[in-house]
Amino acid sequence: MTLEPNRLTRPASAIDAAANAYTERLLELDPGFATELGRPGHETEYRDLSPAGLAASADAALHALSELAGLEPMDDVDALTLHAMRERLGLALELHKSGWPLAELNNIASPAQEIRAIFDLMPTATVPHWEHISGRLANVPDAVAGYISSLREGAARGMVAAQRQVATVIEQCERHAAADGFFATLAADAALDPPGLSPDAGDAGTSLPAGLTAALAANVELARAGYGSLVEFLRTELLPQAPAKDAVGAARYALASREFLGSAVDLEETYAWGVAELDRIIAEQEAVAAQIEPGASIAEAKALLNADPARQLHGTAALTEWMQSLSNAAVADLAGTHFEIPEIMRTLECKIAPTQDGGIYYTGPSEDFSRPGRMWWSVPEGEDTFTTWAETTTVYHEGVPGHHLQVATATYQSGLLNNWRRNACWVSGHGEGWALYAERLMDDLGYLADPGDKLGMLDGQRMRAARVVFDIGVHLELQIPAQWGSGTWTPEAGYHFLAKNLDISAGQLDFEFNRYLGWPGQAPSYKIGQRLWEDIRDARAARDGAAFSLRDFHTQALNLGSVGLDTLKTALLG
Known part of the structure; x- marks a missing residue:
């Protein structure tokens, strides 16, 4: 292997x-996957969301596994690819056989959201870009029908x-289909x-050609009608x-847990750990609250922080500016010290999401980095005041050293x-576990020395621990x-439990x-993933002794790409 500005190379293998x-x-x-990667071609299309489309994806996994069965690894990278693909693709076939992908529907990560969300990643700099958007709008009804x-x-x-x-998805789809909803607003x-915002800035202007404007308006009506048909089907x-x-139930939950972790954990032991971890974090919060104001409770310390004008942001413009400034500072400070961050990776855009569903998320760069990584904040309607102490750790989670890095x-x-390792394999427990690991790491490195910012980090950690208890328990x-x-967990008991442990708005809580x-x-998978990341790091440090380098550990770990947590352990501990 050779190293050129932190980039490793090796001969490609079978x-x-x-x-x-x-x-x-x-x-x-999946043309939407190509859009995510910034790949040209098929920009107007959707994946086949019908049973035939799901079967085709399963067939592709089965074929790939049969191809791999006759191959021998030429190096450690190959061996890890085999380990990861057998785990991921084998599980995909288990999930397909279970039949549950046919019923995929929830308020955040199902085709009901996917069909709309792809427009967030489509470029808008040139006339051809808008032609692609218009064409994809026209294909929304077929995607919905599948x-x-x-x-x-x-x-x-x-x-x-x-x-x-x-019921929740019906409400979401009604908003998108409305006369003033997402599609109409688009x-x-x-x-x-405007000029200067894209490599194609020479084509930029302020308005679209009349013919394209008319086509876009017509296709928006098709998209609205497509979502309207989904509402009708769901309701009736x-x-x-x-x-x-x-x-x-336990059987379906165990399968889902493996999907998000890449590891089979003892669910009842993990539940007990989550309960203990939540207690530990609350005790840590109480200690930090006393630093903010001697004798103050957690709630009283938060009230003091919320009342501090220096820690308040008003409006989404101020929120965006603050996110961008903090993100830029983290990149500049950590590059070359605690992490390897090549110049091409140092651009991270912080943006307000075009939806109001709640949540904060990250989208990766295109393969050539012409579209940078982006941090999106979906602000619920009516919310316009934000507190920096509560969200500093979120910027590190979504940006650097979290998801963006x-x-x-x-x-x-x-x-x-290979392309699968870089672009097609994403394991939540690995990725989200790393982001939580990154939050704690920033505290360890001194970036959360301010007691308010640390209390915010602990609040986030408390939320993730509470989710372990709620999710497995319910x-x-x-x-x-x-x-x-007392008694057995129900959703209603869980809601009250979350309200006590998640210090978020009513809209976000719902x-x-x-x-x-x-x-x-x-x-x-966030908190369990963090647990496994920290276990692996500590085991590696114990094994290497004085030779252990945290920076080298991070470099090796990040260069693996996203893999299941069992695969990560194999790679870093042998």
Whole structure:
């Protein structure tokens, strides 16, 4: 291997070729995935969301595994690729066989959101860019129809999301389809980016050609009608079949947990750990609250911080400016000291999301970095005051050293990792676990020395620990810990528990509550992933002794790309 400005290279192998071929097949099957990567071609299309489309994806995984079966690794990189692909693709086939992908519907990460969300990543600098947007709008009805056919097939097999999820998605889709909803606003606000914002700035202007404006308006109506048909199906056909019960049970939960972790954990042991971890974090918060004001409770310390004008932001413009400034400072400070951050990775855009669903998320750069990594903040309607002490750690989580450093590093290492390792493999427990690990790391490195900022970090950690307790407890219907109540967990008891441990707005709390109920196993993967990341780091430090270098550990770990946590342990500990 050779190193050129932090970029590793190695000869491509037969295993790389098989992994790349599988990735190309995924790109053929999912044009939205190509849009995420900034790949040209098929910009107006959607993946086939029908049962036939889901079967084609399963067939691609089966074919890739058969191709890999006859290949021998030429180096450690190959060996890790084999380990990761066998785990990921094998699990994908298990999930397909279970039938549950047919019933995929929740308030955050299902085709109901996917069909709309792809527009957030489509460039808007040139006339051809807007032609692509217009063409994809025209294809929304077919995408919706395919999705409806899968939901209908799932229902025929007795697999339907809970009533709560169906009702929530109906509300979301109604907003998108409304006369003043997402699609209508997209057309009303359509314009070329101002000069200087894109490589194609020479084509930029302020308005679209009249013919394109007319086509865009017509296709917006098709997209609105497509979402309207989804609302009608959900309300009249699926909702009457939806179960009232939110809990998914141990068997389905165990499968979902493996999907998000890349590791099979003992769920009841993990639940007990989550309870203890929550208690520990609350004790740490109490100690920090006393630093802010001697004798103050956690709530009293937060009230003092919230009342501090120096810690307040008013309006989304101020929020965006603050996010960008803090992110830029973190990149500049950490580059070359605690992390390897090549120049091309140092641009991170902080933006307000075009939706009001709540939540903060990151989208990675295009393969050539012409579209940089982006941090998105979805602000619920009516919220316009934000506190910096509560959100400093969020910027580190989504940006550097969190998701941006992780995702952009994998994108950058094109000479080391095959396309599947860089672009197609994403494991929540690895990725979100790293982001939580990054939050704690920033505290260890002294970037959260201000007690208010540290209390904010601990608040985030407390939320993630509470999610372990809630998610496993409610879905497996376990006993409520004595310090939090009595009896068996129900969603209603869980909501009150979350309200005590998640210091967020009412709108955000409702969103998160519904998210956990509808996306089992995902929310706990953050904290469980952090636990496993820290366990691996500590085991590596114990093994290497005086030779251990935290910076080298991070460099090696990030250069692996996103893999399951069992694969990560194999790579870093042998």
